[in-house]
Amino acid sequence: MSMENNDLERCPWTKALWRGHGHRCPSPTRRRESSLLGTKRQRRFWGISRRMLWARSGAKIRTATGKRQQGHLILVFLVLNSNGLLCQVWTDLVSEGWAEHCLEALEKVQLQGEEVVLPLVTGDGLHSAVRCVVRKFGRCSCFLFSCGHTPPSPTVCTWPLEIRSMEGLGKCAFALRDLPAGEMILEEEPFYTRMPRAQLQKRPEWDQAWLAAFNGIRAALKAPEGSPFSEMPEKPLLASTALVLDLISFVLLPESLKGALYGFSSPALDSDHALVEVARQLAELCKERLPECKDADLGMLQFAILVTEMNIFPGGRIFWTMSRINHSCAPNCVFSAAPNRWGLRSVRPISAGEEITISYLGEELLLPTVQRQWLLWRSKCFICGCRRCASPEDPLRDRACSSCMPLPKRWRVVHQPAVWRRKEPSTAGRAVALLKEGTEFDTNGVSQRTKEGLWIFAEDSDLKKNGWVLVDGSTLGLGQLIEPIDEEFANIWPGRLKHRLKRTVFNRPGDAAREHYLNWYDLDAQKLTAWHWRKEEDEFEESDSAGSSYARFSRERNWTCESCGEEIEAFVKEEQLLGEVAQRVFAMALHDQRRASAAGVKGLVLPDENFVLTALRLADDAGRLFGRRHWIWQMGLLFAVDLDLSLNRFTYRKWDAEWISGTASMLLEVWDWLASLELSQAPSYFLHSRASRLSKEMENVVLVRSDVEKQPAVEERFLRLRSKLQRRVDGLSPPVSILPDREFIPETLFIAH
Ligand SMILES: C[S@@+](CC[C@H](N)C(=O)[O-])C[C@H]1O[C@@H](n2cnc3c(N)ncnc32)[C@H](O)[C@@H]1O
DSSP states (O other), rough: OOOOOHHHHHHHHHHHHHHHHHHHHHOOOOOHHHHHOOHHHHHHHTTHHHHHHEEEEEEEEOOOOOOOEEEEEEEEEEEEEETTEEEEEETTBBBSSSHHHHHHHHHHHTTTOOOEEEEEOSSOOOHHHHHOOOOOOOOEEEEEEEEEESSSSSTBOOOSSSEETTTTEEEEEEESOOOOOOOOEEEEOEEOOOOOOGGTTTTHHHHHHHHHHHHHHHEOOOTTTSSSTTTTTEEEEOOOOHHHHHHHHTTTTTTHHHHHHTTTTOOOOTTHHHHHHHHHHHHHHHHHHHHGEEEEEOOHHHHHHHHHHHOBBBTTTTTTTTOOOOSSSSEEEEEEEEEEEEEESSOOOOOOOOOEEESSOOOGSSSOHHHHHHHHHHHHSSSOOOHHHHHHBGGGGGGEOTSSSSSOOOEOOOOEEEEEESSSSTTTOOOOEEETTOEEEEEEEEEEETEEEEEEEOOSSGGGOEEEEEEEEETTTTOEEEEOOOOHTTTTTTOHHHHHHHHHHHHHHHTTTTTOTGGOOOOHHHHHHHHHHHHHHHHHSSEEEEEEESEEEEEETTTETTOOOOOOOOOOHHHHHHHHHHHHHHHOOOHHHHHHHHHOOBBOOOOOOHHHHHHHHHHHHHHHHHTTTTTHHHHHHHHHHHHHHHHHHHOOOOHHHHHHHHHHHHHHHHHHHHHTTOOOOOTTTHHHHHHHHHHHHHHHHHHHHOOOOOOOOHHHHHHHHHHHHHHHHHHHHHHOOSOOOOOOOOOHHHHHH
């Protein structure tokens, strides 16, 4: 039975410990061994003597510290042996009946190398519990760690998960009972925090020679043979500052923590993965140049980089339990982080025995399978075989059916010498006009597909000459007969895309007139672009998206339209090309945007002031070509949401109801579509953090009476979207905020203005 919180407040142990140690465990890199063993007073209080816990062979001991959270004090014993972590034992000092539970639980720990999480319930004083653990495992292997875990509620002191090893996957976490969606299933504090980047600044070793050597570190990243992405081109992997931080942080760790890290997942040092080679080269450089690394073993330095990279969480933290959670591209949990509170939350119901997974990717989860697998191979050295990667279907590649979707309006004859316009959509139909090569004409958007191919209805000022024109004459032994030249579509027609992107950037009408170097956020121009989007947004809200014509993607059957049943094979190249550009453009950090502008990214020249507009057009084009379910459009929406948020933060632009409603509906569109695929990961950091920021902005929007009277629908829509967004944000607690906001306008520019 647990004590009530009030009792806890009065508990002298709690008070003493709490006062002595504060709320948070200090960063391990900054701890000294003595402080790790606690103050003398604390040790006396706990009944711990240095001799009692001091390791006879290698220091594997850490002292007790306390933590008070949700009314509990928690201590964690990590029992280590030469193979690594043997088990974790938690204590809950405010519960009663420790002895029986303790002995029973400890009896279960039999397997060497097996990690078992045991609740150790005690109310009679820590030394009894310590004695119990030490008796079972021996002093030299018992490592008493602190403040790592807090049970989810005062009455439950064990997490509903266990860690087991699985063939090919290493350690995995499994649910011990059925878990509902939205449950906080674990909260813990990191035992390792990567040193802050600022500590690398102004070091004497960081001279030109270091930079030259550092920049020279690289290794070619090859796809393993037979992997799904073996066709992908080799790409170099470079050293980064984060890897140096990993290495120095590890070297400065106390031996006991280093020992614990040896039990975590890491690729073999002789593996031919590029990261292993980069780590080796970097370890050599650091051993040669950095005083901290001079006496360290080269293999250990290489391992330090790899083990940290494999297990680190956003913010540079490693956790005892959470770092054991495997990845899935359709995860059932999400890593959630409020200030100083890190945990796992289920995002859908999980059955007992099911593996608990999170996503190591952020919004890259939207990418198609091969790209996701490639990213995971690059950063975490494994080929993901989760259920989403294994599925032949990929709904985020579904696309609007080119037969059923609206047609471009204006067309040009490209067949020599001419084509016929006919009364009926058939080559047997009566000819009403001969259209010479180069003739341009409009359609009324009506089309019909026959055995001969797609026919469109062409209009003429002479109504008698209205009639049907065949688009592609392949079935008749001819080639393409007519091509769209509609302004909106010319860009995305096969073969024109790259050309168009360059042309748009350099020859956009009105560019010369707008010479200001920040002109890409020219508000009027932005507004036009946004209007364009918002208009579609309205249509989307009104129409039933499920009923529109979409071709489902399947690796085995390519795309098959749900509505007309047609298999679509065209546009594969265009999807690939647009996809490659989109991946680079939408993920590009601000400083890279500038570099890309100056140097061009693989043939794509994106001058600074045009970068954002170009990115928006890319999304727009992809949306028109592939439809709203496609990942490029969806990434474009996120990009546009970030842009809107930045505009408001860094310019004098103020939100109005109409504008912000558009932003909200873009975000909700992504959220809804992903939720329908069970991929929303609510509260995922890439949706939730944007939603909470936008929701705050919406609270501050003042509805101007005169506008509202003119357009009551605007107010109605604004209020509806505001409460929808608010409900989603409020439904998730604690808040999740991991990734920094993506700003399109750096703060320095704002200040300069
Ligand atoms: C943070 S650790 C996860 C725990 C790890 N399984 C262990 O044994 O400690 C990350 C490593 O786990 C493995 N891993 C995680 N998710 C995986 C997956 N979906 N498929 C294969 N291996 C995976 C990879 O080796 C990856 O580098």
